[in-house]
Amino acid sequence: MSVVEGLTAETKRTVAGRFAGLRLGSGRPMIIAGPCSVESEEQIVAAARAVKAAGATALRGGAFKPRTSPRSFQGLGEEGLRLLAVARAETGLPVVTEVMDTAQIDLVAEYADVLQVGSRNMQNFALLKQVGRAGKPVLLKRGLSATLEEWLAAAEYILESGNDQVILCERGIRTFETSTRNTLDLSTAILARTRSGLPVIVDPSHAAGRRDLIEPLSLAALAAGMDGLMIEVHPDPDRALSDAAQQLNFEQFSRLMARLELLPASALESIDACREEIDRLDERILDLLLRRMAAARRVGQLKRGAGLPVLQEDREHALINRLAGLAGDELAGEEVREIWQAILAVSRRAQQALHA
Numbered sequence: 001m002s003v004v005e006g007l008t009a010e011t012k013r014t015v016a017g018r019f020a021g022l023r024l025g026s027g028r029p030m031i032i033a034g035p036c037s038v039e040s041e042e043q044i045v046a047a048a049r050a051v052k053a054a055g056a057t058a059l060r061g062g063a064f065k066p067r068t069s070p071r072s073f074q075g076l077g078e079e080g081l082r083l084l085a086v087a088r089a090e091t092g093l094p095v096v097t098e099v100m101d102t103a104q105i106d107l108v109a110e111y112a113d114v115l116q117v118g119s120r121n122m123q124n125f126a127l128l129k130q131v132g133r134a135g136k137p138v139l140l141k142r143g144l145s146a147t148l149e150e151w152l153a154a155a156e157y158i159l160e161s162g163n164d165q166v167i168l169c170e171r172g173i174r175t176f177e178t179s180t181r182n183t184l185d186l187s188t189a190i191l192a193r194t195r196s197g198l199p200v201i202v203d204p205s206h207a208a209g210r211r212d213l214i215e216p217l218s219l220a221a222l223a224a225g226m227d228g229l230m231i232e233v234h235p236d237p238d239r240a241l242s243d244a245a246q247q248l249n250f251e252q253f254s255r256l257m258a259r260l261e262l263l264p265a266s267a268l269e270s271i272d273a274c275r276e277e278i279d280r281l282d283e284r285i286l287d288l289l290l291r292r293m294a295a296a297r298r299v300g301q302l303k304r305g306a307g308l309p310v311l312q313e314d315r316e317h318a319l320i321n322r323l324a325g326l327a328g329d330e331l332a333g334e335e336v337r338e339i340w341q342a343i344l345a346v347s348r349r350a351q352q353a354l355h356a
Contacts, residue, residue: 029260030201030228032096033253034060035235036243038080046235048087050250054257058114059084059093060230064100065242066120081111088113096139096230102130109134119143119171119206122154132161139230141169141203148188152196168192168200169230172207181209181246184217186224193225201228205246211237214248215256222263231256289343293350300351310351316344 033051038044038061048059063080076083084095094113099105100121108115114137121127122143131138138158142151151168158166170189172182184207193200204217218229234240237247248256303310320340324333 029222029226030058030199031056031257031260032058032060032201032228032230033233035062035240036205036232036247037062037065037241038076038083039241041083041086043235044083044087045090047233047250048091048093050235051233051253052091052093054250054254055261056093056257057228058096059087059091060096060116060232061087062242063097063108063111064104066098066100066118078107081108085111099127099131102127105130105134109136112136114139114167116169117141119146122146122151125157128154128157129161132158132163135163137165137167138163139167139169139201141171142173142185142188142192144174144182146173148191148195151188151192155196155198166198167227168196168198169203170200170207170226171203171230180207180213182207184208184221186220186226189221189226190224193227199227201230202226203230205230205232205243209243209246211246211248211252214246215259218256218260219263222260229260292343293347296347297350297354300354303351304355310348310355319344 031051033054033056034047035043044061047061051059061080061084063075063077063084065075081097084097087093088095095111096114096116097108097112098116098118099108099112100118101124105115105127115131115134116139117124117127117131119141120143122141123146128140140151140155140158143154146154155166155168168189170185170192172180172184175183177183184202184204186202189200189202192198202217202221204214204221205211208214208217214231218231221229231253232243232247233250233253234244234247235250237244237249240247300310320337323340324336327333327336
């Protein structure tokens with residue numbers, strides 16, 4: 001069994017405890033907002049103040065920028081990290097920023113509250129292993145063409161290091177479509193959340209590559225039950241040194257946040273609420289099964305003392321038929337028989353062990 005498949009119900013329910021300060025698991029979405037790149041102290045502090053005033057819960061900003069062209073702005077490096085720390089001191093917002101290689105981990109961890117592994121590094125396995133040991137939450141973006149299995153396998157590298165503070169981020173994948181930068185893949189994001197139990201957020205800025213689509217994609221993501229959003233916000237987007245077309249200005253971000261607040265709580269919380277109820281019921285079922293096994297062993301001891309056989313077919317058939325009748329229309333009789341035949345088989349093995 002893989003690490004993500006082996007996450008227990010308790011682990012899945014303690015998201016809020018594992019990501020203290022990030023609002024994950026609180027029933028409302030985590031909103032990470034800020035500029036694509038840190039450009040100056042004035043820019044990042046202004047952005048931090050604006051996004052906090054609008055309701056953001058964390059600040060994003062790139063100090064090290066993985067750019068397609070070597071001639072594009074590469075970020076301010078350590079100076080950018082220092083400026084992020086200044087903005088955090090001004091606003092109290094946790095800082096999310098990218099680490100690009102293993103040599104940067106200690107430096108970035110000194111300044112950042114959450115370490116981001118970008119899409120280009122999703123399968124940089126040396127980086128994944130070491131970033132998991134940094135003692136900080138890790139935001140893992142999905143690769144440009146990564147499958148669900150590849151994305152979750154990348155997360156396992158971090159989990160295997162003993163760090164369960166992993167946030168998955170769907171940021172769009174490359175398809176044949178050319179009208180947007182990438183294509184937002186909500187279906188896989190939902191499956192990633194269901195399969196792993198890890199929180200999943202969506203980055204509509206990189207998915208669309210154009211600011212006019214950020215609002216509808218954000219609304220769709222939260223309505224689908226995603227745990228949060230990562231949105232690029234700049235004081236003057238058209239003059240940004242990177243990704244100008246996909247960044248919102250302060251007024252646009254405030255309007256977006258107001259729209260997000262109008263989403264009914266049920267759209268954000270109903271899936272989690274149902275899953276929590278299922279988890280509680282599963283634990284009650286397990287407790288009842290353990291008590292049933294203890295009773296079955298006591299019956300086995302009495303059978304052994306009386307010289308009776310373990311298997312009593314008439315008793316088992318009568319039990320299964322009675323339970324199948326009690327289920328009514330909610331559960332098919334064959335399904336009831338299949339479930340109880342499995343339970344009775346385990347009970348017989350326990351009793352046979354006493355007769356051995």
